[in-house]
Amino acid sequence: MLTKWLTFSTLSLLLAGCSGNAATTWQQHQVSSSGLYQATLTCATAPTVAIFQECALQLSSEQALPPDLSLTVDGGMPAHGHGLPTAPQAVPTGKVGEYRIDGLKYSMVGEWVLGFWLHSAAGQDKIVFRFTF
Amino acid sequence: MRTTAYLLGIALVLGMSACNDGSVWTAQERATLQSLNLATLPAAHDPSNRFADNPQAAALGKQLFFDPRLSRNGQVACATCHRPEHAFSDGKPVAEALAKGTRNTPSLLGVAHNDWFFWDGRKDSLWSQALAPLENPAEHGFTRVEIVRLLLEDTAYASQYHALLTDLPTPETVATLPTSASPSGTLEQLQAWKSMPPAAREQVDQVFAATGKFIAAYVSSLALAPNRLDTAINNSSALTPSEIAGARLFMGKAQCILCHSGAMLTNQTFQNIGTGMLGKDSGRATVLDSVRNDRFNCQGKYSDAAPETCTELQFLTRNRHSVAGAFKVPSLRNVAQTAPYFHDGRMATLDAVIDYYVQAAQQANKDHDLPRIELSDAEKRDLIAFLKVL
Known part of the structure; x- marks a missing residue:
């Protein structure tokens, strides 16, 4: 637990630009399907196989984020037809638009999609990252 | 003069190649082989068992x-x-x-x-x-x-x-x-x-x-002993030409390494290779609830682990459909000594296993996760020679 907290604290510092180790982090940027949200996925390292990834998602929008906004995570390998090996969760950190991604693993190298469904009373949206490692 | 310089240049290039520790492997192959090396395996640790190292x-x-x-x-x-x-x-x-x-x-x-x-x-x-x-x-x-x-x-x-x-x-x-x-x-x-x-x-x-x-x-305490693959990175003469060709197929064309990765030669996941039997044995899909509710699981009262550290259980998928027909990817270490193969032992030999993968991957409307694999008979022989190294 302490390790997870320390890792996440370090990641938060990196996100805030307070560290010189940004070269070790891995980032992806994407816009939601509706175009309403911009998202940055930041992980402590580039994707690796079979170990839990330390990642966070930062959402921003020209308008205020819906107060009831919640996220679910999904993903998989389109070429192989299988999903993520685990059921990761997006956990609000308390900072506006910031979510810690817990329980994310990849089972093999190749092309992956990692998707975030955005739920709120205002409607649904999605953000899909595509990457290969 | 020009000929001498030319020959010196060739000698230099050849020498540099040989200086690549005398290895037959490319830098990428070496990196991949290193990822399979037993020496990279961290010590096993089970916090749910306080007697594990006693x-x-x-x-x-x-x-x-x-x-x-x-x-x-x-x-x-x-x-x-x-x-x-x-x-x-x-x-x-x-x-x-x-x-x-x-x-x-x-x-x-x-x-x-x-x-x-x-x-x-x-x-x-x-x-x-x-x-x-x-x-x-x-x-x-x-x-x-x-x-x-x-x-x-x-x-x-x-x-x-x-x-x-x-x-x-x-x-x-x-x-x-x-x-x-x-x-x-x-x-x-x-x-x-x-x-x-x-x-x-x-x-x-x-x-x-x-x-x-x-x-x-x-x-x-039943530890794995290093195999010939573990020594092959720094001593390519440890493998025959057929075994080396098989290693390249394992890491490349045959795509074995997609699942059989890491020092244990398994990615520790569950994959559908088309061996499940609908309505009879759906593998991983049938146990998602039972493992979560098992009184002897990592989060149970008889475990010595703090429940929040049981991350595999905590983030266990709940999507049965996604793991229907999936079985554990087994380690390939000592694979030549552990026939028969697959979850129900349906394959008697490594030859039968490789034939299955090649044939199953060609199926139209496939109901499994296997990528397309094409291997000649000679390539199959090389791949099996390499599997016997493991």
Whole structure:
């Protein structure tokens, strides 16, 4: 637990630009399907196989984020037809638009999609990252 | 002059190639091979078993592992199927003890590094796995109450249990236990279990769980030995040309490494390779609820781990459809010694396994996760030569 907290604290510092180790982090940027949200996925390292990834998602929008906004995570390998090996969760950190991604693993190298469904009373949206490692 | 310079240049290029530690591997191949090296495997660690690294517990676990008295007919021990001379597997398609089982017996070497246990991963620790065969009617066919009675009434075992555990049932309490009782046994055994006071059931489960932990402490000590692959990175002469060609196929065209990655040669996941049987054996999909509700899982009261550290269980997928027909990706270390293959032992030889992958991958409307694989007969031979290195 302490390790997870320390890792996440370090990641938060990196996100805030307070560290010189940004070269070790891995980032992806994407816009939601509706175009309403911009998202940055930041992980402590580039994707690796079979170990839990330390990642966070930062959402921003020209308008205020819906107060009831919640996220679910999904993903998989389109070429192989299988999903993520685990059921990761997006956990609000308390900072506006910031979510810690817990329980994310990849089972093999190749092309992956990692998707975030955005739920709120205002409607649904999605953000899909595509990457290969 | 120009010829001399030209020859010097060629010699320099060749020399630089040879300086690549005399290896036949490219930098990328070396990096990949290094990722498979046993030396990169971190020490196994199971916080749910406080006895995992206890030599006294391991010595006791070894006695339990080889003791056939822990069975209905007094003839079945863990070692009946996990035979040391077969890398702790049994060489049979499916396990045979009190009755014929449905799953192939896996090797136990290095098994402490696994995330999940059984072909469908219905157990999340080695100690919890060790408990299941004891009460399986087709395997040991015993009940936990019979096991506790036997262990605490046997002078040699009792003294070792008292040295490792506190709050053991008194001899008087043991004498009051039913002859045979278990929450997962026959109707009579279940009724006997329910007739026991809750405190007695709790004590029996404590001793039963500890028994699994002792067995796991022993099994955890069954380490993998380095194979020829582990030495091949710095000594390419350790492999024949056919084995080297096979290694390249393993890492490339045959795509084996997609699942058989890392030092254990498994990515520790569950994949559908088309061997599940709809309505009969859906593999991983059928155990997602049972592993989550198992009283002996990592988050249960008999685990020594803090529940929030049980990350594999915490983030276990709930999507049955996504893992229908999926079985655990087995380690390929010692694979030549652990025939037959697949979860039900349906493939007798490595040749049959490779043929299956090549043929299954060609199917139209495939209902599995296999990528398309095409191998010539010569390539199959090379790949099998490499698998025998492992």
